[in-house]
Amino acid sequence: MTETGLIQLLTPEGERVDNPAYPLDEAADIKGMYRDMVLVRRIDTEAIALQRHGELGLWASLLGQEAAQIGSGRALTPKDMAFPSYREHGVAWCRGLDPLRLLELFRGVSNGSWEPEEHKFHLYTIVIGDQTLHATGYAMGIQRDAAEDEAVIVYFGDGATSQGDVSEAFAWASVFNAPVVFFCQNNQWAISAPQDRQSRVPLFQRASGFGFPGVRVDGNDVLACHAVTQRALQAAREGQGPTLIEAYTYRMGAHTTTDDPTRYRLASDVEVWRLRDPIERVRSYLARSGQADSTFFAAIDAEANELGERIREGCRTLPDPAPLELFDHVYAGRSAILDDERERYAAYLESFEQTDTALEEARR
Numbered sequence: 001m002t003e004t005g006l007i008q009l010l011t012p013e014g015e016r017v018d019n020p021a022y023p024l025d026e027a028a029d030i031k032g033m034y035r036d037m038v039l040v041r042r043i044d045t046e047a048i049a050l051q052r053h054g055e056l057g058l059w060a061s062l063l064g065q066e067a068a069q070i071g072s073g074r075a076l077t078p079k080d081m082a083f084p085s086y087r088e089h090g091v092a093w094c095r096g097l098d099p100l101r102l103l104e105l106f107r108g109v110s111n112g113s114w115e116p117e118e119h120k121f122h123l124y125t126i127v128i129g130d131q132t133l134h135a136t137g138y139a140m141g142i143q144r145d146a147a148e149d150e151a152v153i154v155y156f157g158d159g160a161t162s163q164g165d166v167s168e169a170f171a172w173a174s175v176f177n178a179p180v181v182f183f184c185q186n187n188q189w190a191i192s193a194p195q196d197r198q199s200r201v202p203l204f205q206r207a208s209g210f211g212f213p214g215v216r217v218d219g220n221d222v223l224a225c226h227a228v229t230q231r232a233l234q235a236a237r238e239g240q241g242p243t244l245i246e247a248y249t250y251r252m253g254a255h256t257t258t259d260d261p262t263r264y265r266l267a268s269d270v271e272v273w274r275l276r277d278p279i280e281r282v283r284s285y286l287a288r289s290g291q292a293d294s295t296f297f298a299a300i301d302a303e304a305n306e307l308g309e310r311i312r313e314g315c316r317t318l319p320d321p322a323p324l325e326l327f328d329h330v331y332a333g334r335s336a337i338l339d340d341e342r343e344r345y346a347a348y349l350e351s352f353e354q355t356d357t358a359l360e361e362a363r364r
């Protein structure tokens, strides 16, 4: 731990930092973490390009946040449940979700996409901070079911901490000792609002006011993010209640593809963070410690190229959903009102076919 309280296990130069609280995990799959980070960055790069080509309506980039997401995502066990906001594509990857399921949302050809329970990964939430309450409620459910070896993690941004929902979630999780880990990716910006417009104190310190532990971790250090999240999840599973993790990172790209960050932040700040790149430090570490050579790195790059190709092709050929499918995703069961609406909408769609036929006949 440094004097600022930042937990770091790998420096930006790729050197291991000894930390007695988080001893070196010999079993840690660092090469696997590197692979995951490279692949999710490729998903992101392709998605931005697809949006620029008019193939996606929007994309929320994870650039710069790969370590926070892969480190924490890999700390989850298959039984744990994750609640994302909208840029946790790296966590989605760790949960085994096909990236095309994410792209179909941003292409607007899905009525909901994946099954949350199947992947133990809830749907993306655009309403800032809401998912912290969903996650806390879910964690309280686990507790009441006396489920064993299960915990919940919820992702949100620095801006979200100013939402009342997040404070309410902290209060409920605390007093009910809910098995939930609050994972705040402090990427310094809430669209154009800087972090100093959200809080006068470091965000992880908020937790103490609610009565549970808070830690600040180097969010660009995948080893530290993994170790800290693993510990917090285990504490939750063992009945020790919630933890707030503040992963201190930086949003290297725009807020979304509709944003132009050059209007509100300095290029020199971005350059400083470029030197702290989460992938480069792992690459340096693996190379310097002799755990990986150029053949390994070339194989990962080739895999990324293949993935990129699959995403480009897959995105362009995603089928449009049938209009009536919309009604299948409203409730788990049937409802008389919905059945009536479905019937009327079907008749409306049919009226176009009749008009088309009449026009064709008139033309003959």
Ligand SMILES: Cc1ncc(C[n+]2csc(CCOP(=O)(O)OP(=O)(O)O)c2C)c(N)n1
Pocket: 087, 126, 127, 128, 156, 157, 158, 159, 160, 161, 187, 189, 190, 191, 251, 255
């Ligand atoms: C309740 C609510 N208020 C406002 C918005 C508009 N909005 C979308 S993203 C965003 C900023 C979120 O910033 P942060 O929580 O730091 O997450 P980041 O996007 O940086 O990951 C805002 C205000 C919204 N989606 N929901």
